[in-house]
Amino acid sequence: NAGVTQTPKFQVLKTGQSMTLQCAQDMNHNSMYWYRQDPGMGLRLIYYSASEGTTDKGEVPNGYNVSRLNKREFSLRLESAAPSQTSVYFCASSRDRDQETQYFGPGTRLLVL
């Protein structure tokens, strides 16, 4: 039982390049989330998926797209990376949106030059 896994762990991109961050959970959770965390700031929600087949914008969705591939997997895509997207990205999951516990993955550190 791995919980929430994320790939890659670390990535360096040049401005304008694209990439997809992968997230998978093996807890049979319905809801999944993508956050970014910047120094001195809390976690900010980018997008979430309340259940398979649905996605919704969070607080900071601009420059990102998501896909809920199936119940297990939720990917985050940067179509044209910008230096402002340099951050640590966390994926999380919960049984549903009202469950009190969100379980976080180990994070992906992204540097955009």
Added chain:
Amino acid sequence: QKEVEQNSGPLSVPEGAIASLNCTYSDRGSQSFFWYRQYSGKSPELIMFIYSNGDKEDGRFTAQLNKASQYVSLLIRDSQPSDSATYLCAVRDSARQLTFGSGTQLTVLP
């Protein structure tokens, strides 16, 4: 803009002391309140949640909620060096969105 405010610290306490971490929030319709612990370079992990006014205790941790004052706190009794981490306050607002504070860095000195 719904806000969750925390003192960024750093907060230093000696081993064995009580550490007090505070958080205020702006959305009066908020219903659920959470404390996460995040070690340096690691992901956040939930340590407590509280829904009702008053105190909730779990081992050495006590969460306190005052909805009238829009204030939630976390007390850590008998602080240990292993408690050194950043503590994130999170609030689920009336739209069921979880908003995090920027965190308070706690250092427990041996």
